[in-house]
Amino acid sequence: MLGNLNHVALVVSDLKLACQSWQNLLGATVSEPQALPEHGVTVVFIDLPNTRIELLEPLGDGSPVSRFLEKHTGGGMHHICMNVEDILLARDELIAKGARILGDGEPRIGAHGNPVLFMHPGDFHGTLIELEEVKPVN
Amino acid sequence: MLGNLNHVALVVSDLKLACQSWQNLLGATVSEPQALPEHGVTVVFIDLPNTRIELLEPLGDGSPVSRFLEKHTGGGMHHICMNVEDILLARDELIAKGARILGDGEPRIGAHGNPVLFMHPGDFHGTLIELEEVKPVN
Numbered sequence: 367m368l369g370n371l372n373h374v375a376l377v378v379s380d381l382k383l384a385c386q387s388w389q390n391l392l393g394a395t396v397s398e399p400q401a402l403p404e405h406g407v408t409v410v411f412i413d414l415p416n417t418r419i420e421l422l423e424p425l426g427d428g429s430p431v432s433r434f435l436e437k438h439t440g441g442g443m444h445h446i447c448m449n450v451e452d453i454l455l456a457r458d459e460l461i462a463k464g465a466r467i468l469g470d471g472e473p474r475i476g477a478h479g480n481p482v483l484f485m486h487p488g489d490f491h492g493t494l495i496e497l498e499e500v501k502p503v504n
Numbered sequence: 505m506l507g508n509l510n511h512v513a514l515v516v517s518d519l520k521l522a523c524q525s526w527q528n529l530l531g532a533t534v535s536e537p538q539a540l541p542e543h544g545v546t547v548v549f550i551d552l553p554n555t556r557i558e559l560l561e562p563l564g565d566g567s568p569v570s571r572f573l574e575k576h577t578g579g580g581m582h583h584i585c586m587n588v589e590d591i592l593l594a595r596d597e598l599i600a601k602g603a604r605i606l607g608d609g610e611p612r613i614g615a616h617g618n619p620v621l622f623m624h625p626g627d628f629h630g631t632l633i634e635l636e637e638v639k640p641v642n
Contacts, residue, residue: 367530367531368530368531368532368552369552369553370552370553370554370555371509371512371552371554371555371557374509374512374584376629376630376631377630378629378630379629380629383629384628384629387627387628387629388628390601391598391601391602391603391627391628392505392506392598393505393506394506414506414507414508414509414586415507415508416508416509416554416555417508417509417554417555419509419584438630439630440626440629440630441629441630441631442581442629442630442631443580443581443582443583443584443630443631443632444581445581446512446557446581448530448552460529460530463528463529464529465529488578489525489529490522490525490526490529491514491516491517491518491521491522491525491578491579491580492514492515492516492576492577492578492579492580492581493514493579493580493581494581
């Protein structure tokens with residue numbers, strides 16, 4: 367079922383400062399900030415040769431990552447995202463095996479314009495896993 | 505400075521059960537457990553096409569991940585590891601820029617037989633970052 371690791375997401379309380387740390391200390395290439403109000407976050411991506419790091423900052427009231435920051439002052443590791451070829455097939459297979467999908471179980475459109483789903487961290491020993499549908503390039 | 509994402513490390517309280525979850529729910533390929541008493545952990549690796557997930561379980565008394573599990577019952581995301589070509593050069597550059605290296609600042613040998621260092625999560629907004637020296641293949 368699993369394709370590439372699409373990204374690792376890190377929540378930060380101050381996106382500008384975090385971008386500076388990655389750029390200045392590690393020489394990272396950081397994208398322009400992208401506001402995703404429907405997800406309650408502003409994101410940037412750091413390109414590594416084989417995958418990406420996503421930095422997330424809360425956006426607006428009731429951002430899901432605001433609650434995370436209450437527990438993890440300053441920031442912390444939030445989730446990993448892995449590619450699947452067919453997200454509805456993956457979802458149905460996971461549900462059939464007893465795994466739980468967050469929300470109403472329907473995919474939403476993520477930062478890259480692809481359908482995404484989040485799985486319950488309780489089924490993966492505390493790690494929040496996002497699945498993103500990425501069609502293979504022929 | 506940054507090369508590939510070498511792995512994402514997830515701490516779990518029960519490695520056997522966690523391996524079963526990844527295998528049965530996600531169809532993951534999981535390596536045989538490897539005990540690393542000098543690091544106080546038992547590890548397995550899950551191969552993705554572009555990188556690896558590392559699952560860590562405490563090993564022995566005083567394991568550094570036991571303290572993590574006291575705060576994150578059942579498990580959670582622990583660190584990310586990125587490759588660098590020359591770990592001493594990377595370390596000296598980071599220190600010169602004001603970043604902090606954990607421990608005595610000297611690289612230790614990690615799970616893949618390569619020198620590794622950990623950087624202070626306070627310098628990266630709550631994320632623990634490991635650097636691993638991986639020489640480019642010519």
